[in-house]
Amino acid sequence: MKHRIARLIEAQEPWAKPLGETAQGWLATAFARTRPAKDLLNGVWLGHPLHPLLTDVPVGALTTALLLDLAGERRAADLAVCAGVLGMAASAASGAADAVDAYGRPQAQATVHATVMSASLAAYVGSLALRAAGPASRTTAVALAMLGYGAMAAGAYVGGELVFRSGNMVDRHAWRGGGAKWRALDVAEVPEGQPVAARLESDRLVLVREGEMIHALHDTCAHAGGPLHEGQLVDGCIECPWHGSRFRISDGRVVRGPAVYDQPRFEVRRTEAGLEARLAPQSAD
Ligand code: FES
Known part of the structure; x- marks a missing residue:
């Protein structure tokens, strides 16, 4: 099972690589003019990548929204979806700042991760619009949110591969021991x-x-x-x-x-x- 998933992610490289390179070109141009903003989004000030910290917000908010939807707590569920969408937008900005410097396998994985997360975000934005339209479209709104949740979970899995299997944004000196010997x-x-x-x-x-x-x-x-x-x-x-x-x-x-x-x-x-x-x-x- 786990090997099949890893192979499925790797099989996306033929489209993910060129798409990622094009996106990196645009992002590099934008970030070249706003280097302090990029440092902020990378997490230089924090001494730790900002992206994994921000992703906790949508995962938490949208899990809460899912449970509230199932419980029929409409207003609270809508608020949780709003928080989740805002958290996803902030996570996307920090992820883009990290992905612009990725290359090779991490670059393709980052593109797959971003594409799946974008689909999830689109589903949630659609769900929010339907929620605002009134009770008649409620069932479709909740179904769309569930689809978005599934995509978010899949995207999070790919993000995990990117970090834990490919070592993207991991400190290259994480295993360096002490050793005070001259x-x-x-x-x-x-x-x-x-x-x-x-x-x-x-x-x-x-x-x-x-x-x-x-x-x-x-x-x-x-x-x-x-x-x-x-x-x-x-x-x-x-x-x-x-x-x-x-x-x-x-x-x-x-x-x-x-x-x-x-x-x-x-x-x-x-x-x-x-x-x-x-x-x-x-x-x-
Ligand atoms: S800045 Fe990326 S390897 Fe040094």
Whole structure:
């Protein structure tokens, strides 16, 4: 059963991929002019993707509406549908901000998810219109809401695949352990003001020297794994070459999305044997 569902989602790729690419083109143009709004919708300010938080609103409201409809509580059910529709619109905006930077399998899955959720939203908007039209269309309104609920559940399943199977918007450093041991870096020197990649055993870091100070962050971008050492330095930050996330080189803080997680920071010291680094403790604030 579960494999059949996964295959069914994958089978949508022939139409989902081109549709997703077209939508991404439009969204990228819109978000390029409103970067702070995109950061807000990604959840950079929250340190966590905003989309899963917002989706709780329609799921809760529309489940409540379904039960109230079944109980014959018309006015309360209509209000719950209103809340659900507003929640769906807000969720769609945050989902679009995340999906614009997806590629490969996550991009196709995000398109399927968005398409099914749009069908659900359309059903609920239609249901609301019929509810407003009066008691004569009540049965159709409730039936449409039930269809919308089914589509929402299916869309939520695809959204789960997108995150839990494909790892979209998951912190690339989620499983990174502590480890305060100093380890040798494989570079002897770091030129001033220029990002340099360096091996720290199995890890790769990006190093930036400012005078005597050498800053080090993990080289794998927390958003989707971009190589930070190929990025450029902008206002004390390193900018990821893939989707433009910016991390402060002094402490790894994310200051621009789509990444919402900070970048692991490393301390660097000079010894007689050469440069060494270790994972820095995370600051509490
Ligand atoms: S991989 Fe997406 S911003 Fe770095």
